[in-house]
Every structure is written in structure tokens, then in C-alpha cells.
Amino acid sequence: MTDKAHPIPNQPRVRFAPSPTGYLHVGGARTALFNWLFARRYHGTMILRIEDTDAERNKPELVTGILEGLKWLGVDWDEGPFYQSQRTQLYKDSAKKLLANGTAFLCYCPPEKYVGGDHAETDSGPAQVRRIVRCSCRDGKPSTPDGKPAIRFKVPIGGKTKFFDAVFGEREFSNDEIEDFVLLRSGKDGEDFGQAMYQMSVVVDDVDMCITHVIRGADHISNTPKQVLLYQALAATPPVFAHVPLILGADKSRLSKRHGATDVNMYRTEGFLPEAFRNFLALLGWAPGHDEQFLRTAELLEKFSLDGVSHTNAVFDRPKLEWFNTQFLQKLPIEELLPEVEAELKRSGLWKEEWATGAGHEWFSKTVDLLRPRVRLLPDFSTWSRAFFADDFSYEQAAKDKFWKDPKVPELLGKTADALAALPDWNHYACDHATRAVAEAGGVKAGLLINAIRVSIVGQAVAPPLFDTMVVLGQERVVRRLRASLKEFA
């Protein structure tokens, strides 16, 4: 539908335009991802623009976090970051141009006349009501002719403003519903005008940067007619808009802190794999077709289309995100997973350089491969899997209670240590047979001994299959740990 109505240009130009008033929110991240997917899919250009025109709310230090979040997600850009705070002259010039061509006017009304509004009683209590749509200043009749004016857009009386939305289709809004919005704030002491307002700066920048497709959150849908009006006043062609549905919390209200983490960087810290997060995010409000779920980024790129974007807000489902993570943890080619694990072990101080190359690397690879079906998040490699990478692990009380309760256990463990120490070859088969022989001789089921040994050599009730674990740990270490664990029974 989209492709027919508005053919995809060969080289679309899109932008992600976050505002540094907060961290990179998952909603913003999803918008960034869709822009990126679209740009890469159609060999276009991705532009990053920082919308920091509100000096009072901006926190410049947040920009770093936003950029880091994007990089972690794998969303890169070709141009920028551009900062709107450094482009103020452009907006002022444009506003003055509109003043000159009669599509804007000077407004002397005090700001508070517009802020807050009236209150009306409704069934659900007082609701805010917009007080002013058409300002009297537009006809040259300022209510308070003195003081510094702001510049407002002169919205046409009557008529409709239309635009094409690649996900919602043709849209039209009645001009009478659109207020005479502010383009430029009134100036403080010394300056003629203040900073540009959002509508002004986006449109001027989108025109200046030759943006062809504006992909953004659906919360901007009712801003769009204002912007289209601005394009017209500026004699510019509006881009194709694509509004993507919002992300909600489990209770269907707008996603916020009380729903859990909303900062993308928190997920990085928690130890999610970026590709898993990306896959999950991509499937929030979009689907490639019928039943595909687990998608590598290349497949995402191959299949992404604005047509598939849903019209409904989506709930952020954390359990599903975790499922994606375990899927990637298990299915990623091992060479792709290794660097992530290495970084994790470095963070926790368990990393040894000998694992970087040669035989050490081979061992590391084998160990990670053994561990990964049971790992849920990257830090599990340092915590749950600690006994595989370090010798100073502790014994879980619950594991001891569960698997060491048979009085025969200490003796059997001692005999197992002797049997294993005597093995000429150290492999799965040999460990298996030696262990079962000890169990049989001791008159117990193999399972009892196997479970007891597991606790002795890794300190926990849960670990990969025992004999694989033994092979990876090595003969010397297994025997030593078995003997050392005997002290726990004293």
C-alpha cells in the first residue's frame, strides 16, 4: 500500500531526533531502530539530530548516554549528531521570513495567558481546556502592545490540512482545530527573539537536511498538520510521515519507570545481548509476516517495511525479551558470543589472558558453549558459572542439603577422587565409567553420586551435565575439588 502510494526513493534520508531531557527510552530506541532499519534497507542515509532547544530542561550530559545506547543497539548514523542549539540563527531567519510573507505574526500576549487554561467539570473531574485558538494579535491588535513579542504561526481560518502517513494512510485535520502555535519564543533582555519552538526547528531542519521520511512516535500525529502548514508556508514539500505506535507498560498505560527499566542502558548493564534486544524491539509494533520470531539482524534488514507496522500500541513484555535473550545466547555462532563473555569476565575480574589465544582459547570456547544453554543474562557467566572460571567458589547451602544428605556421600566422594585420580586418560567416557563403578561398588544409584559430585566440584545443584563439566574442568582440578569438599562434612 505504501509502496504504491509513495514509491520508496532510492536513497531515503531519515533522522532520529532525541531530546536530551532524559536517557534513551525504549520507545525512543525503537523509533531509532525503525529509522535505521528503513535507512539501511533502502540504502539511504541516517541522520542523528539532538533537539536541545529548551535550555531549561536540557541536560547536555545525557547526550553521551543516548549515543552510547544507540551504539550498543547497533544503530549507527551517517550524518551528525547535529545540535539544534547551534542552529538557532537558521530558525530565526526562517521565522522572520514567515513574518515577512504574512504567514506568521508578532504576538504580545503574556505567556501565562496560554498556559494552564481553564477548567471544566467533567464526569471524571476537572479537565484542562484550551483557552485560545486564534490570537487577536494576528490581526495587528495586540492585547498588550508593549513587551517582547513571540512569533506565532497564522493558521488559516477554515479548510483542512492533509498529509500522507505511510502507516496510517491519508490523514486530514480541520484547521480550526489547530491553534496559532508559537514559532519563536519572546526574547529575554537584549535579544530580539528567544529560542525556536519544536515545530519550527523540526520543520526547518527537516527541510534543510532534506529528510524524505519522518519516522517517529504516534504521539506526534496531531503535531503533523502544524508542521505541514509550516512546510507550505516555507514553500517546501512535506516528507512522507510514518507514525509508529507507542510502547506501553503491562497495565497499558504509557511506559514509565514504575513499569521497570525504561532506560536502554539498563538493559545493557543487566547483560542482555544487543541483538536480542534489537530483535525484540523490532517485533514491537511490527511483524515480518506470519510466524517468524527469532531473526538475525540481517533478516530484519531484509524484511523491514513500513507496511508491516501495526496501528496499535504495544505492551513491553519483559518475559518475552528474556526469551529472546536465551535464544540468542544459545543459537549465536560461538565466535560471536565469545567477545561478549570475555567482556563480562573482564568486568567481574575473572578474565585470564591465556584464554585469548591458542589452547586456552579453545578451552574457553568449549566451556562457554557448555555453559550457554543454562545462562539467561551475561553476568550469569561470572556468577552462576564462577566455578568454571575461578577456584574460589562457595557451596550453596540448598545444594548441600539436597544432594549431600545421604550418610554414604563423604566416603563415596573420597573413593571417586581416588578413582578419578588414577585415570590414565581424561575424557567423558572414562569419567563416566569410573564414577559409575564407584557407585555400583558402594551400592548406590549412580544418580545419587553424580549429584553429590556436582555439588563438590562446582558448589551448586545446577550445572551442565556432570561428565562434560569434569572434562572441561580437568583432572587435577576435579580431584582436588572432590577432596577439598570433604572438609565440608566435618
Added chain:
RNA sequence: GCCGCUAUGGUGCAACGGUUAGCACGUAGCCCUUUCAAGGCUAAAAUACGGGUUCGAUUCCCGUUAGCGGUACCA
């Protein structure tokens, strides 16, 4: 309040006038098994409500309800 968007199992998506309404997450059970996962199989679970249009509506139209968004000299 006004304007706008939306409405398929608990969740994310399919079905774009004709299907026993499909897939995935989650949930429950079973199998596998040496712990825990993974994996395999099975089950419960949905077209918000009311009107139209049509031979036939999940699908098109209208209304209601609900949720969300906008209604700032915020972005």
C-alpha cells in the same frame, strides 16, 4: 471538554469479505533426563459491545465503551 488514533487469547503478531481464527512468549501437563535448563508433544485461552452493508463479516460503515495521544513561549 475538544480533536485525533486504536480495539483478535494474559502479551506480541497473522488472517487485508469465505480458515476447524494461525504463529510466538507466558501458563498447565506429558516425554526426554543425572541437577537445572534446552528440546519435543499436548492443553486451556481471543475477534470489546450494539447496530448496519453483504449470500457471507475478525475484515467495510455507524454508534457506544475503553485505552492511548494532542490540546505549552515542552519536545
